[in-house]
Amino acid sequence: MPREVEPDLFPELTPARRMGKKGGVGTTKGEESRPDLLEVLPLAGVDHALAYRIPPHLTGKIKPGCLVRVPLRNGLVLGIVERLGTDQDVPDAKVKNVFELLFPDPILTTDLLALAKWIASYYLAGIETVFETMIPVPVRAGMAMKMERLLRVGKLALTEEELAGLERRAKKQAAVYKFLHQQTKPIARGLILSRLKISPATLDAMVEKGIIEETRQENPRVAYSDEFSDDETAAATAVGAFEINEAQRAAIADIGASLAAGKFQTHLLHGVTGSGKTEVYLRSIRTALANGGGVIYLVPEVALTPQTVGRLRSALADSGTKVVVWHSHLSAGERFDSWMAVARGEARVVVGARSAVFAPVANLRLVVVDEEHEPAYKQEESPRYHGRDAAVYRAKLAQAVCVLGSATPSLESLLNAKQGRYKLNRLPERVDGRAMPIMRLVDLRHQSTKGHGPAVISRELAEAMRERFEKKEQSILFLNRRGYSASLQCPSCGFVANCKNCSVTLTYHRTDEKLRCHWCGYQEPAPRRCPQCQAEDIRWKGYGTQRVEDSAQRVLPRAKIVRLDADTMAKRTLFRQILGDFRKGKIDVLVGTQMIAKGLDFPNVTLVGLVNADLSLHQADFRAHERTFQLLVQVSGRAGRGDKAGEVFVQTYTPSSPSIQFAKRADFDGFLEAELAQRREFHYPPARRLIRHLFRGHNAEKVKFYAEQWAKRAEILLKDAAELRGPAPPPLEKIKTYHRYQLWYFVDSITRIAPLLRQLRQEFPLDKEVLETIDVDPVDLS
Ligand code: ADP
């Protein structure tokens, strides 16, 4: 079992002297005090800045944010220059020289340096872990741009006599010389080798003699990749293809005013699905670029980058602006070169998932966070930062504008807008006067089940699917659970197949007749008889996407039906191919988990079925209602995006649930009021802030005892600053063989409690057998 280690939990307490200081970066006071020294944050388990001396050959060359190598203990380590000068009181004899400057330009902009510190202190992470997240491995490794070796004729051209001599002595060399002599620019070495069919030794000999010269040139592997530029949505969405509407115009003007003011401002762009939010982003981006600024555009998932990049490229084609893709699937070389292209200002627009918020964009003017409500923006490993919140904070540091867009904004952002911290811009209608889809609730309690367990596709939904199929229109069916059935239960003895490592039931996958754990990946063959009582009629309880696919095929035997979920997502090209086929109309019905609900825009889809709306409702999570509301609005947003009206069927056992009712009426304000009232009553975010402290280990008793001891001390130390709940087992009591306990801190201010928690961490003895995770503003509460 791989050990899950959170390496930097509650890192060393940063000296109070430094904590109290605002900004810290390049403060002039320090510069005045010791201009020959600087402060470096070594990436070597130190967690605070150390003073070093600038050696003569580097004087004037090092700036804050530069990557350097410095001596530490008995070796050399990498470090980030935090500031020039120091007010640390160190004896001269003890200060060592900076050993090396890795890149001439800073690798972190001033705002990124400050952002790193904020993330470390706010999310209770080590500054080093933050730097490791911010700076891609190849950059930290001091990787260089790929150099291409080029050849040209030497400075002293051969005379005709010399050339004739060469021809006699070495025919091949003469051929190379003549070839290069005809060229106007240096030619790649590889090209000469293959074209003239000569050996590398021949070229080396010529270089040696000075007949030809070798030069080197950077050959960037930047993911400006036009891999996606043929994206079909691109053409249709090019600027000038349509007139923007009044609501778009107002939003663009409002954001434009903020850009012109050149001060920090966050806008919440709340636009219903298909209201043309992207167009608002695009025009704002053009404004920012026109004024020489840089732009970061975040999308919640890597899978969504291609369509976004395609749109941006075509929209910005005329301006010659380079758009760089930024995500975890890039190769080391691409990552490095993209990073450099951005750091040097060659590319001014960066599109990517969460971590693109750390792109070293200079003169950052605009940060767009699309689908800002998406839980995927939260990083579920240390540093556990929220991409959206980091984006807002970075914009603040850079005095830039941040635009958060969504059809279903998070309660956090809606409250911020309501309280005036964010400007609210609404796009209340779909573009081109297109109608919002009609939502129909199907009460599953009134469906006959014929004794075969729950109906997967109701009569109403089946009827609508047949109708669309006949009209050659497309349908999408959503279910929030992959696999064939949720779990296996024996009707005779009640046996349920559970995971060996986790406190969850195993999911039945029919394609390979396996039972699988979606948490730890454990799998075993699906039994034919009950392992406990040997009964043969072992039954499946609940169902997953595979079963929906089967049922859909039974409803429409002649239709082409394809399933898209995490199982297919694992094969990336397959995912894109399926979406391509669906767009071309080669697929009639797409079945998928909600991951396919995000941002997809297929004009011929007129029917959407949400197979079981209750799945998200019955989760032990205070955001269950918010998620359900968002899910309903988002999935219905996939219907009727073309000229034809859309229809949505929501199957549920609880049609009167408020979140379902509010979604049906598309009553955003009503939902916000009702939900906020609930959160206030129970002190849940965004009414108060929440920190989740998770304890885990193999010995359940030990974990519990440790958590209780910690809680006792915490009660005393935090008495006025926090309200504690727990420790208690979380919904998933056991995961990957670890038993878990959690403690919740409800607080009014994270910044107030964070130092107290650090202090407690220092005082409280660690236990080798108990691992801890602290999660500020947690999203995953399982
Ligand atoms: P959203 O992100 O709000 O769901 P999109 O930005 O994807 O919506 O826009 C939906 C479609 O409408 C896109 O194809 C876009 O090019 C198009 N569109 C945007 N604005 C207009 C407009 N004013 N008139 C006509 N079509 C528009």
Ligand code: ZN
């Ligand atoms: Zn498991």
